[in-house]
Amino acid sequence: MASSHQAGALRRFFGWLFSPSGSLSVFVLLLVGVVVGAVGVIGTQVGIAMSGTTEFCGTTCHSHEKFVYPDHKLSVHYTNRTGVRPECTDCHVPHSYPAKLFYKAKAGLVDAFAELNGTISTQQKFDKERWRLANIVWDEMKADNSANCRSCHNPQAWNPEKQSEDARKAHKKFFSGKATCIECHTGVAHKDVEDPGETQKAAAPK
Ligand code: HEC
Numbered sequence: 001m002a003s004s005h006q007a008g009a010l011r012r013f014f015g016w017l018f019s020p021s022g023s024l025s026v027f028v029l030l031l032v033g034v035v036v037g038a039v040g041v042i043g044t045q046v047g048i049a050m051s052g053t054t055e056f057c058g059t060t061c062h063s064h065e066k067f068v069y070p071d072h073k074l075s076v077h078y079t080n081r082t083g084v085r086p087e088c089t090d091c092h093v094p095h096s097y098p099a100k101l102f103y104k105a106k107a108g109l110v111d112a113f114a115e116l117n118g119t120i121s122t123q124q125k126f127d128k129e130r131w132r133l134a135n136i137v138w139d140e141m142k143a144d145n146s147a148n149c150r151s152c153h154n155p156q157a158w159n160p161e162k163q164s165e166d167a168r169k170a171h172k173k174f175f176s177g178k179a180t181c182i183e184c185h186t187g188v189a190h191k192d193v194e195d196p197g198e199t200q201k202a203a204a205p206k
């Protein structure tokens with residue numbers, strides 16, 4: 001019978017796989033392991049670099065190219081006085097390993113699925129989903145005390161005298177641990193997002 005024949009082949013394959021190698025030296029086996037490992041590590045890094053540019057994130061998906069990137073280009077984090085430009089990933093992906101790998105794997109799957117599904121394929125759909133998406137980002141940033149913002153803006157390096165009176169006062173709240181960057185500074189890289197609940201409330205008859 002075909003199935004018992006296949007089962008036999010499978011048993012033989014595993015038998016072979018787990019039997020000591022008769023013809024290959026330990027050195028050759030180690031070498032194969034090192035080469036396979038190196039290809040895996042280098043391949044992963046190249047993949048991360050290629051899929052981590054603003055050009056890639058801003059243009060690969062229709063939704064990002066049409067609705068996200070053009071907005072972002074108007075923000076202070078795209079062009080500014082000093083010409084330091086964060087990549088999308090500087091703000092959106094953890095910088096440390098292995099968190100970066102897990103985040104990218106998950107975001108890649110979720111984003112690709114949503115893009116294929118057309119979740120935000122029109123301006124109307126995007127506007128409807130924005131509040132939910134923005135809240136995901138805010139929650140992440142609150143959870144890690146805005147680590148990605150602080151990778152560039154180091155509060156220890158602030159010169160309060162060069163900041164406005166408002167900034168100086170508000171930043172005391174950061175130092176006393178009462179609030180983190182993103183709780184005060186939303187909309188620094190995209191246009192402001194509106195809470196659809198508030199809009200509905202405002203439009204509701206009194
Ligand atoms: C790659 C570095 C980088 C990262 C990451 C970054 N910023 Fe900035 N940010 C800048 C630069 C550069 C400027 C413009 C400085 C100037 O005025 O020349 C800026 C400006 C700002 C300003 C002043 C805005 C204005 O209108 O003058 C605020 C507020 C700010 N960033 C908050 C944030 C927050 C919040 C985050 C995290 C969500 C963040 N930044 C992430 C580099 C960065």
Ligand code: HEC
Binds near residue numbers: 153170180182
């Ligand atoms: C309690 C609210 C609050 C927190 C927390 C906070 N900020 Fe601010 N920040 C302000 C206010 C208010 C201003 C002044 C008005 C403005 O520029 O938006 C300001 C100004 C700034 C500016 C412009 C400075 C200037 O004088 O031109 C930068 C850059 C900035 N904040 C970055 C950050 C970063 C990075 C963090 C986290 C490490 C942070 N802020 C935390 C409220 C806050």
Ligand code: HEC
Binds near residue numbers: 090130133137188
């Ligand atoms: C300076 C940090 C920063 C940079 C750079 C940045 N973002 Fe964002 N992004 C945010 C924050 C913060 C939010 C949460 C909403 C808000 O406050 O604007 C957000 C929200 C979003 C959202 C949810 C929808 C929305 O509009 O709120 C998407 C999608 C997104 N970003 C994609 C991108 C892409 C793609 C790029 C690069 C082309 C990029 N972001 C660059 C900080 C950043």
